[in-house]
Amino acid sequence: TQAETLLEVSNIEVIYDHVILVLKGVSLKVPKGGITALLGGNGAGKTTTLKSISNLLRSERGEVTKGRITYMGEPIHDSDPSVLVRRGVIQVMEGRHCFEHLTVEENLLTGAYTLGVSKAEIQQNLELVYSYFPRLKERRKSQAGYTSGGEQQMLAIGRALMSKPEMILLDEPSMGLAPQLVEQIFRIVKSVNENEGVTFLLAEQNTNVALRYAHYGYILESGRVVMDGLAADLRENPDVKEFYLGMS
Ligand code: ATP
Numbered sequence: 105t106q107a108e109t110l111l112e113v114s115n116i117e118v119i120y121d122h123v124i125l126v127l128k129g130v131s132l133k134v135p136k137g138g139i140t141a142l143l144g145g146n147g148a149g150k151t152t153t154l155k156s157i158s159n160l161l162r163s164e165r166g167e168v169t170k171g172r173i174t175y176m177g178e179p180i181h182d183s184d185p186s187v188l189v190r191r192g193v194i195q196v197m198e199g200r201h202c203f204e205h206l207t208v209e210e211n212l213l214t215g216a217y218t219l220g221v222s223k224a225e226i227q228q229n230l231e232l233v234y235s236y237f238p239r240l241k242e243r244r245k246s247q248a249g250y251t252s253g254g255e256q257q258m259l260a261i262g263r264a265l266m267s268k269p270e271m272i273l274l275d276e277p278s279m280g281l282a283p284q285l286v287e288q289i290f291r292i293v294k295s296v297n298e299n300e301g302v303t304f305l306l307a308e309q310n311t312n313v314a315l316r317y318a319h320y321g322y323i324l325e326s327g328r329v330v331m332d333g334l335a336a337d338l339r340e341n342p343d344v345k346e347f348y349l350g351m352s
Contacts, residue, residue: 107135110271110303111157111193116171116181118152118161118327126152128327129171134271139297139304141314141335143348144324150307151198153324154273157305158195159185192270196260198279198307204249208240211248211259215266226266232300233262236292254285261289265296274306278313286310290317311348315339323348 111134118127127149134140142150155161156168159181173181180188202211212233216226234241237258243251248259257277264272277293278286294317296302308314315321315335322332323344331344338344 107137109133110136110176111305112172112174113153113157114172114174116153116156116173117169118149118156118166119169120164120166122167126166126327127156130324130327130329131171132322132329132332134303134305135320136303137297137301138320139294139306139318141318141321142305142307142324143309143311143314143321145309147326148324149327150309150324151275152327154195154275154305154307156181158188158193158273159183160195189267192268193273194264194267194269194271195273196264196275196277198275202248202251202256202259202263204247206248207245208248208251208255208259209244212240212244212263212266215263217267229266229268233265236265236296237262253280254282254289257281257285257289258292261293261296265300265302269302271303271305274304276307276309278308278310286313290314293317311344315344315349 113130113132115129115131116127117125117129119125130149130153142153144150152166157173161167168181172179175191175193203214212230216229239255240258240262243255251259277289290313293304297304306314315338318335321335321338322329
């Protein structure tokens with residue numbers, strides 16, 4: 105049985121500043137309940153793809169000029185970014201972006217803004233986040249700006265989880281982190297996926313780690329998907345081994 109497609113990107117083209125063609129017809133499918141990896145080197149178009157989905161391109165003078173993006177079968181491109189958030193799609197940006205002057209716990213609480221959620225539920229979500237990230241519980245009273253890179257990545261994911269999302273778009277979770285921490289973050293992503301059923305689409309330059317945790321992968325090169333397949337197959341593919349797995 106095949107899983108339902110939660111998100112589908114069909115042949116999108118993205119142009120920055122009216123002239124710079126960055127995505128040249130990208131298509132991908134994200135099955136509900138899976139971890140899908142968007143792979144490729146620096147500048148391949150991973151972040152642009154995520155921002156096309158979450159409608160965050162406009163502030164960067166970018167525009168989807170062709171193609172279609174659907175979420176649960178309905179077209180979403182050109183809707184307001186908040187529409188997607190309300191429908192349960194949260195993007196965790198590259199570089200983390202916490203509120204530096206707030207504590208770790210206050211940062212987490214800013215993720216729980218969904219209307220109509222009771223205090224008790226927020227408290228429950230907080231405990232759930234702390235169960236995945238015990239480190240955040242230890243650091244809950246610390247000012248976020250003084251936490252480590254790994255803790256800030258945990259915080260960014262934890263904050264996304266506070267809104268009980270259906271799907272998380274995760275941009276480059278490994279960035280700037282030591283290998284052990286990268287492994288730890290991916291293990292947590294996997295257990296959130298398995299236990300909470302959250303669907304992940306993650307952009308990652310670290311092909312090696314991403315293909316060990318994802319179910320399916322798409323490889324982008326200069327704005328095009330050049331290869332896709334089950335993660336287990338991509339790991340064994342000679343071209344992937346030569347061009348991507350050696351690097352990380
Ligand atoms: P990275 O890992 O560096 O984020 P990426 O695969 O996510 O790489 P993108 O950030 O999507 O790649 O960038 C794809 C291309 O688009 C790059 O050539 C980049 O220079 C260009 N680009 C990104 N943002 C803009 C922008 N706001 N205006 C013009 N060009 C941009």
